[in-house]
Amino acid sequence: MSTNDYVKYMTEKLIQRMETPKSERKEMKKEQKEIKTPFLVNWFGMVPFSILMLLKKDKQPL
Numbered sequence: 001m002s003t004n005d006y007v008k009y010m011t012e013k014l015i016q017r018m019e020t021p022k023s024e025r026k027e028m029k030k031e032q033k034e035i036k037t038p039f040l041v042n043w044f045g046m047v048p049f050s051i052l053m054l055l056k057k058d059k060q061p062l
Contacts (some may be wrong), residue, residue, distance in 0.1 A: 041049045
């Protein structure tokens with residue numbers, strides 16, 4: 001990607017962001033946070049996450 005292409009891309013993204021209403025941007029950001037995977041899964045896989053879930057399950061009262 002040349003410098004001109006990069007500047008053009010960044011300008012388009014900036015204009016697109018400026019044209020969207022603030023409330024819509026906040027809503028999109030909130031949706032992206034909900035979709036985000038947990039830290040343990042992202043860095044270490046499912047094993048630590050499953051152990052954590054098992055420990056949390058044991059602590060809950062019946």
